[in-house]
Amino acid sequence: MKAWQRFLLLLGLFAGFEALYQLFLYLERTYFPRTPVCTLILGVTVGGLLIAVIVLNRGFDAKPVTTDSLDFTLPYEERVKRAEKINKNKKTAKLLMNLFIPLAFVLSIDLLDLYFDIFDKIKGLFG
Secondary structure, three states, rough: OHHHHHHHHHHHHHHHHHHHHHHHHHHHHHHHOOOOEEEEEEEEHHHHHHHHHHHOOOOOOOOOOHHOOOOOOHHHHHHHHHHHHHHHHHHHHHHHHHHHHHHHHHHHHHHHHHHOOHHHHHHHHHH
């Protein structure tokens, strides 16, 4: 996937997640005003995705694993199986990053609005 395609994908996911999140916030404030759950659920989701990405990616290493980089005391077939599994997990982590990045932006915008009222300040500039 090219860089501009990934950017458009992340931008589209961000717009969709933000719209869905604002809908859930509206429903929460309208029908359940005393239960602020949406931000908590979003924060737990973002944190869980971050942990999943780090665990599946074996830290922040982006290089694919080869059989030479694994322990030589293991038989060759076992090293091949482990290398394939690790590389498969790294691809899964890369796909999860496509969800993590837009959700992290949605959470950060919500927290900025919660603590600094940025949307009200922006409306004040133009209104």
